[in-house]
Amino acid sequence: MPASSSSSAAAAAAAWTTPLHRGGGGCCLLRVHGRFLHHQHRPRRSRCRPFVVRPLMASLLVAAAPAPVSRRTAAEEAVYEVVLRQAALVDEAAAAGRVTPPAGAPRRWANVGSWGLLGDAYDRCGEVCAEYAKTFYLGTQLMTPDRRKAVWAIYVWCRRTDELVDGPNSSYITPKALDRWEKRLEDLFEGRPYDMYDAALSDTVSKFPVDIQPFKDMIEGMRLDLWKSRYKSFDELYLYCYYVAGTVGLMTVPVMGIAPDSKASTESVYNAALALGIANQLTNILRDVGEDSRRGRIYLPLDELAEADLTEDDIFRGKVTDKWRKFMKGQIQRARLFFDEAENGVAHLDSASRWPVLASLWLYRQILDAIEANDYNNFTKRAYVGKAKKLLSLPVAYARAAVAS
Numbered sequence: 001m002p003a004s005s006s007s008s009a010a011a012a013a014a015a016w017t018t019p020l021h022r023g024g025g026g027c028c029l030l031r032v033h034g035r036f037l038h039h040q041h042r043p044r045r046s047r048c049r050p051f052v053v054r055p056l057m058a059s060l061l062v063a064a065a066p067a068p069v070s071r072r073t074a075a076e077e078a079v080y081e082v083v084l085r086q087a088a089l090v091d092e093a094a095a096a097g098r099v100t101p102p103a104g105a106p107r108r109w110a111n112v113g114s115w116g117l118l119g120d121a122y123d124r125c126g127e128v129c130a131e132y133a134k135t136f137y138l139g140t141q142l143m144t145p146d147r148r149k150a151v152w153a154i155y156v157w158c159r160r161t162d163e164l165v166d167g168p169n170s171s172y173i174t175p176k177a178l179d180r181w182e183k184r185l186e187d188l189f190e191g192r193p194y195d196m197y198d199a200a201l202s203d204t205v206s207k208f209p210v211d212i213q214p215f216k217d218m219i220e221g222m223r224l225d226l227w228k229s230r231y232k233s234f235d236e237l238y239l240y241c242y243y244v245a246g247t248v249g250l251m252t253v254p255v256m257g258i259a260p261d262s263k264a265s266t267e268s269v270y271n272a273a274l275a276l277g278i279a280n281q282l283t284n285i286l287r288d289v290g291e292d293s294r295r296g297r298i299y300l301p302l303d304e305l306a307e308a309d310l311t312e313d314d315i316f317r318g319k320v321t322d323k324w325r326k327f328m329k330g331q332i333q334r335a336r337l338f339f340d341e342a343e344n345g346v347a348h349l350d351s352a353s354r355w356p357v358l359a360s361l362w363l364y365r366q367i368l369d370a371i372e373a374n375d376y377n378n379f380t381k382r383a384y385v386g387k388a389k390k391l392l393s394l395p396v397a398y399a400r401a402a403v404a405s
């Protein structure tokens, strides 16, 4: 059973009774244009819940109904518990005055470091990153060497994890194989890496307050992909998106760092990071509807499809109709809400980390524009952002990141 499941069971029980304002006074919700915005005036360590695009709220927004604020869904509650734990870890490290371990502390994985192989391991991670994610690799060049290398190591682990279920050997991947991958993850967190990519990550997690839970949760998402090909509601889909993508935000914030002068709570920065992962994955899903359907998969909320008077067969037939356009407009609107929340958080990241995050956010968000430009034909036309637009985003994001505060 995944570690997150135990908390999700408790969360499920609490979900119908927990008010949005668990922290008491000190903050308030404002309703603006049908959205609830959180007005926050609490110190960094506050536990008061910041504004976050909630799955239930987002579903209702898509259905153009009024959004309730008093209830949290089971999926949201489960994810929120992880967010709180990650934020607390970063706060503890900051309170102890460190991002890296105290000087002289035993390194969990010292041998290879002293042989100089660690440098090679990180270089290989950088090469993989440069090959698979050029723009993002470019963005990491502004970061301090330690942070840049750490993000590469996380990237490579994520890419390898995804390759297990999506790569050339995916047909051989069983739940047992994923269990072994998880054991390997535990080993590397304990300072016993299996290969050089693991070694780089092992070193990274010994230097930064990175927790194992989001990594385990990503493996859980891959487990889902082995057997689940339908999502009944947005709540179910939200949890999947958290597993495979929201987790990336939680893994990387401790490395990217929070701006020392930021007044935002750690928790709200984590929520923004989570939102970016969710937004990216929702965009992935909307871009790949046709491709996924040809693999027998529908990553769209079935209840919302039914409300739009669309059936699974409509997806498999892949005909762009007015009903489909209307449905897609709602889905795109929801993804944009998550991007908006993420964008608000970027200014609170360490200044050197803002540019790559903002650039990647803008590039991904433009895929939604491309779906619109394709007249919502995501069955047979792949939405992509052209090279010119990509190149233009980089300096614009750079300028914006430089002035963000």
Ligand SMILES: CC(C)=CCC/C(C)=C/CC/C(C)=C/CC/C(C)=C/[C@@H]1[C@@H](COP(=O)(O)OP(=O)(O)O)[C@]1(C)CC/C=C(\C)CC/C=C(\C)CCC=C(C)C
Pocket (backbone or CB within 6 Å): 136, 139, 151, 154, 155, 156, 158, 159, 162, 166, 244, 245, 246, 248, 249, 250, 252, 253, 269, 270, 272, 273, 274, 276, 277, 280, 281, 284, 285, 342, 343, 345, 346, 349, 356, 357, 360
């Ligand atoms: C405050 C604030 C906004 C902080 C930002 C925090 C941050 C850096 C968040 C990163 C969000 C992000 C890039 C999420 C990745 C989402 C994603 C695309 C996940 C993909 C999953 C599965 O997709 P699928 O199989 O459906 O699609 P494909 O056809 O395979 O594409 C993933 C493929 C999971 C694996 C994820 C990666 C390989 C990306 C990992 C990226 C990093 C570690 C670097 C992130 C850093 C920057 C600067 C963006």
Ligand SMILES: [Mn+2]
Pocket (backbone or CB within 6 Å): 162, 163, 166
């Ligand atoms: Mn994939």
